Structure formats: structure tokens, C-alpha cells
Amino acid sequence: MARDLVGPSDENVKSILNGIDQEQKDKLEKVSAESKNIYDKSKKTTIIVGTILIGLSFLGLFVDTMVFVVALVFAIIITIAIYGAGQGKANTYFKKNVTDDLVKAVLGPKGNYQSNQGWTPTFISGIKLFRMGNIYSTKDRITGEIDGVDFVVADVTSGNKTVTYDSKGNRREHTTYYFQGVVAEYEFNSKKVHGSLEIREDEGGAGYSLIYGRKDNVDFEDIAFNKDFNVYTKDKLQAFYIMTPQFIEAFNEIKRRIPGHLIFSIQDGRMIVAINGTHNNLGYSAKSKDANAALESIIREILPYKWFVDILNLDQDFGQEAVREAKLASLKSKLDSETNKNGEESDSIINSIKEEL
Amino acid sequence: MFTSGLGTGGLIAIVIVVIVLILVISIIGWWISTKNKFLRYQVSIEDAASGIDIALTKRFDLLSKMFDITKGYAKHEKDTLTEVIGMRAGIPKGATAKDLSAINTKLDEAARSINVAIERYPDLKANTVFLELQASSRDAEEHLQAARRMFNSNVKIYNQLLLVFPSSIVANHYHYTKSDFFEAQDKKREDVKLSF
Numbered sequence: 001m002a003r004d005l006v007g008p009s010d011e012n013v014k015s016i017l018n019g020i021d022q023e024q025k026d027k028l029e030k031v032s033a034e035s036k037n038i039y040d041k042s043k044k045t046t047i048i049v050g051t052i053l054i055g056l057s058f059l060g061l062f063v064d065t066m067v068f069v070v071a072l073v074f075a076i077i078i079t080i081a082i083y084g085a086g087q088g089k090a091n092t093y094f095k096k097n098v099t100d101d102l103v104k105a106v107l108g109p110k111g112n113y114q115s116n117q118g119w120t121p122t123f124i125s126g127i128k129l130f131r132m133g134n135i136y137s138t139k140d141r142i143t144g145e146i147d148g149v150d151f152v153v154a155d156v157t158s159g160n161k162t163v164t165y166d167s168k169g170n171r172r173e174h175t176t177y178y179f180q181g182v183v184a185e186y187e188f189n190s191k192k193v194h195g196s197l198e199i200r201e202d203e204g205g206a207g208y209s210l211i212y213g214r215k216d217n218v219d220f221e222d223i224a225f226n227k228d229f230n231v232y233t234k235d236k237l238q239a240f241y242i243m244t245p246q247f248i249e250a251f252n253e254i255k256r257r258i259p260g261h262l263i264f265s266i267q268d269g270r271m272i273v274a275i276n277g278t279h280n281n282l283g284y285s286a287k288s289k290d291a292n293a294a295l296e297s298i299i300r301e302i303l304p305y306k307w308f309v310d311i312l313n314l315d316q317d318f319g320q321e322a323v324r325e326a327k328l329a330s331l332k333s334k335l336d337s338e339t340n341k342n343g344e345e346s347d348s349i350i351n352s353i354k355e356e357l
Numbered sequence: 358m359f360t361s362g363l364g365t366g367g368l369i370a371i372v373i374v375v376i377v378l379i380l381v382i383s384i385i386g387w388w389i390s391t392k393n394k395f396l397r398y399q400v401s402i403e404d405a406a407s408g409i410d411i412a413l414t415k416r417f418d419l420l421s422k423m424f425d426i427t428k429g430y431a432k433h434e435k436d437t438l439t440e441v442i443g444m445r446a447g448i449p450k451g452a453t454a455k456d457l458s459a460i461n462t463k464l465d466e467a468a469r470s471i472n473v474a475i476e477r478y479p480d481l482k483a484n485t486v487f488l489e490l491q492a493s494s495r496d497a498e499e500h501l502q503a504a505r506r507m508f509n510s511n512v513k514i515y516n517q518l519l520l521v522f523p524s525s526i527v528a529n530h531y532h533y534t535k536s537d538f539f540e541a542q543d544k545k546r547e548d549v550k551l552s553f
Contacts, residue, residue, distance in 0.1 A: 191499075221510065237408050240503035240510075 042086020050079035133160025408504035
């Protein structure tokens, strides 16, 4: 199926941007402009230092061709390092001062961003969605609450590096990446799931479930969905219970909108979303034409996590909220009659119970 | 030598016998595996039908309990609701997909009547027992939908297998017949929230 609709709509991005108050917007634009300034400065420094170093390397020609080559290689390496450091500095400054504010603008006051935090290896190996090797890194952790649904997302890289020696004793390194993408965890709606249910985008036979292998695949009424996704579970009836026609349609839409290879898993009252082949930048991008473009680009990265809650009905509670409210109302009336007070005391008790819940 | 002892004619005869043997073994193997496939789907259909039974019974029990609560309120809807109570004997054993569909349609009508009662008598919305039953009933309905879809999915594959050549040869030999689908009024599909 062609992925003709990728990313959030311009309309929704603009609406988030419009929702940011002017004072905050001014601050965001100032920081964004400053990041661009840091980047531009480092670019200038790179050009000057690079030109000098490469120029100096040509002096090596007066000594020996080999000296020239070595000096030129060093000059290029140093130039690239200076450029990278400049970009990193601009990025860090931007992330430190803007990204958390933008996360809050999109996800509300409970939104939080930490650039140097992520998922623990224990969590990732526990969810069993992709292989773990001897390479592991994680960063850019976003936490928040969307329509009452708690969620956490972070970038994850998992791979394996092997070292071999050929017959001449030459060392060779070979790195295989199992996963380079984002992993998000959401509270699942009030439907109870026994065991786990895995929904993996089809990889033409290359991908399979670490829990189920290639067996226990369930087919549904939707031909397009069956072609694009494999659903693994031990309980077929449960698969039909979770995968309603509306839910299936949501996955088709997610595939059209979200780039990368999709893996979903419902386990222990939560939904794990792993998207391989994509990662959050969440920082300053030299490609952004202006401050507004930089902000838009980050909003575009965060919005899908909010959209998942809507499209997958993760906030659906099947009438449980109404039951809770009615129970609390009945408790309040009992408290009112027993304390013979005007209700203020029972209000505070009820509110504390609500917070506990 | 082996060939010189047998002669060309003998060798050809052996090759033909081997080919025929391979063909016969393949046909027997295919026949057994096709028959097993039919049996597996028959078991799956029975499993799914028992899933429908369980979900229908649960829904029936919940609606009956809800009816007991709404009795005092819903005098106007009494007829439909009394009909549900008339079904207290539960779902008859050996009920066909058509019977189950008919029972489900009655339960849908009862659920609609109870919903009318809720709209007319807001007191019910504060009744915690009733609300809990309502939430459970919704969940039972979801389970029923799931069981129905799984049943129909199995029936669809089974019926296709019955009609398609060459598996139809095995089906005709054992007199396997088409299974009925579980027909129910599909709930209007809610729109997927596409915009983001």
C-alpha cells in the first residue's frame, strides 16, 4: 500500500503553534534564533579552521607526498569534528531551552522531556519485540499524559558488534543493528488481555515474533490489513475481541501515516509501540529555514504520540468512569448524612479518593 | 551389471512403478491432510460457536439483571423486557447459528428497551449496580461480536474449502455440508479519527 499520507496535517501543527502563548512563543523563537546563531558561528569557525588546516597540509608537499596525505586526512578529520561539535552545541542548547517547553505545549503540563534519559535495557529485553545484542543506547525520553492515558517514549538503538580476524591476522569489525527507532509505552484501555497480542508489520518473511515465532498468526476480515500486518497470539478469540474492525482500520491508517517498520504489542495492561527505522530529532536542525520551521518540525515529531491515543482509543474505558463517578456520588451522600455537615468535609474526602484513584 | 540383468524394458517398468507409487502416496497424503483440514475447521467452528454461546449467555444474564432493576421504571417497555425474562431457560443445547442469531436479535431489542428506560429515567444513571451491569453488558457485547466474527471467519474459510477444487472431492466423499453464517445487525462502524 502506498504511503501517500505521511505525518501530521499542517492544520494540526499550526493549531498547536497558535495555541502557544505569545510570551512563550517569543522565548521559543529567541532560543531557536540563538541556536541558529551558534550553528552559524560554528560553521564560520569550521570554514576558517578547515581552510587553514587544509592549506597547511599542502606545505607537506615540500617535505614528502606521504606527509601531505597524512596531514590532509588529519585536517579533514579535525574540520569535520569542529563542525559536528558546533552542530551538537546548537542542538544541546536548543533541546535544553526549547524542547521541554514544546513537549508541554503539545502534551500539556504533565509533558516532560529529558534528552539524556531513555529506556533501561531490562525493560527493552522484557518486552521481547526485537533482539538485544552487545550494543545498546537510548535517549530523548518524553513522558506525559494524553486524555488520561500515561505514556513514555524514547529513542532506542540495539545491535551486535562482532570482531573477527582473517588468516593474515587482520581485525575486522562487523555491526548488525536489530533496532534503530523509537519505543513508546501507553496504558492500554480497560479491555483485559491475557498473555500478549503482537501486531507486526509484515517484512516479507524476514520479520517474526520473538515470542511466537512465525506460528499463531491470526487472519481477520480486512484483506489489506492481513497483507500488511501479522497478528500473533495464543488466544484467537481474544485477538478478535481486541482487534475490532475500527481498531484494524486504525492500524491501516497508522501504516499510511507513520514512516518506519511498525510493531505493536499489548501486554500487562499496556500497549508498546516500536517503530524501527525512525528516530526523534527533537533538537535544532540546520535544515530548518527559520525559528518557526524549527518549532514546527519538533511539533511534527511529537504529535503522532498524541494521535495514537485518539486513533487506537487507548482512553476508552467502557463505562468504568461512569461507575466510578456514581460510586463516589453515593459515597458522598452517605458521608453528608453521617457527618450532618454541609458537604465541605465530604467533598474534601471525595477529592482525595479521586486523586488516589 | 544391474541394468544388463533387467534389460531396458524391466528398468522402464521399475521407473513406472516408482512414479505410480509416488503418485499414489502423494494423493493419499494430500487426501489425509485435506480431510484433517476440514476436521480442524469443523472443530474451530464448534469452538467459535461455543464462544458465541458463552457470550450470549453472559449477555442474557446481565440484561436479565438489568431488567430486574429497570422493572420499576420501565413500564412502557414491559412487553419486550418480559420477553427476555421468558428466555430464562437460556440458550437451548445444539442451537444452530440461525437460532443463536435469532436469540441475539431478541437480546438486541431488550438492550434497546433498557437504553430507552435509561434515557427516560435519569435516576438509573446514579444507580451504581445498574451502571456496573451496563459496563459489563457492553463488554459482553464486545465479546459476542468477537466470537461472531471469529465464527464467520472460520465458516468462510470452511465453505470456500468445500467449494474449491480439488478439496471439494474430499468434501463430497464425506458428505460435508456448508455451514451457516452467524448473522447479526452490524453496529454502525464508528469513524476512525483520521486527522492528526
